[in-house]
Amino acid sequence: MSASTRAACVLLLGLLWTSCGSLRTPPHRLRIPPHDQVARVARFVAHQCDWASMATVSTHPPVVGRPFSNAFSVSDGPEGSGTGVPYLYLTRMEISVQDLQVNPEASLSMSLAQTDYCRLQGFDPQSPLCAHIILSGSVLEVNGTEAEFAKKSLFSRHPEMMEWPSDHDWFFCKFNITQVWVLDYFGGVKTVSPEEYFQASLHRKQH
Ligand SMILES: *[C@@H]1O[C@H](CO)[C@@H](O)[C@H](O)[C@H]1NC(C)=O
Numbered sequence: 037m038s039a040s041t042r043a044a045c046v047l048l049l050g051l052l053w054t055s056c057g058s059l060r061t062p063p064h065r066l067r068i069p070p071h072d073q074v075a076r077v078a079r080f081v082a083h084q085c086d087w088a089s090m091a092t093v094s095t096h097p098p099v100v101g102r103p104f105s106n107a108f109s110v111s112d113g114p115e116g117s118g119t120g121v122p123y124l125y126l127t128r129m130e131i132s133v134q135d136l137q138v139n140p141e142a143s144l145s146m147s148l149a150q151t152d153y154c155r156l157q158g159f160d161p162q163s164p165l166c167a168h169i170i171l172s173g174s175v176l177e178v179n180g181t182e183a184e185f186a187k188k189s190l191f192s193r194h195p196e197m198m199e200w201p202s203d204h205d206w207f208f209c210k211f212n213i214t215q216v217w218v219l220d221y222f223g224g225v226k227t228v229s230p231e232e233y234f235q236a237s238l239h240r241k242q243h
């Protein structure tokens with residue numbers, strides 16, 4: 037794309053966003069926390085992404101015992117109020133969930149390539165400039181008030197879930213994080229403990 041075409045596209049996008057101002061946060065307003073605030077970057081990516089790739093240890097021939105990655109809708113809270121805990125809506129009929137019944141350990145990967153951010157900035161998904169995170173941990177069923185919160189978090193961002201067939205026995209889960217890996221900016225992967233991750237503020241500090 038030539039520079040002038042690109043400029044025209046950016047202008048057109050700007051006009052489109054202006055004329056539909058009630059839509060979700062326009063891409064140019066996605067403000068990533070500073071690179072050195074690694075835990076905040078992780079919380080930011082976890083909240084922006086509506087889905088994740090989840091790797092399980094397969095129980096299905098011919099790949100028993102091998103990594104198996106699959107896409108899942110997630111939500112860490114209603115839009116604008118992320119908790120950092122990715123919630124999932126699952127059924128035991130699903131192939132990866134069958135793996136989790138045997139071994140709940142899993143890995144979740146989320147990237148700003150899933151938003152408009154990297155495309156508009158011209159960042160390739162594999163570039164460290166296109167921030168992405170990997171969460172290690174396990175998938176645990178939640179009940180009671182936490183399940184109510186998971187429902188609110190998921191259904192507000194994935195309204196279609198309300199219509200999913202009730203005979204599939206859906207249930208709510210959380211991804212219990214044991215380690216956070218952040219690929220944002222140069223210098224290699226950075227790690228964040230669950231404590232640092234949950235203490236980080238999604239929003240800019242007021243002072
Ligand atoms: C939630 O309820 C299910 C089914 O009753 C049970 O198997 C599971 O252990 C419960 N989980 C928690 C965290 O209480």
Ligand SMILES: *[C@@H]1O[C@H](CO)[C@@H](O)[C@H](O)[C@H]1NC(C)=O
Nearest residue numbers: 173174176212213214230231
């Ligand atoms: C959940 O994660 C915490 C670390 O945040 C860990 O200490 C705990 O063992 C995990 N629980 C399970 C059941 O995996």
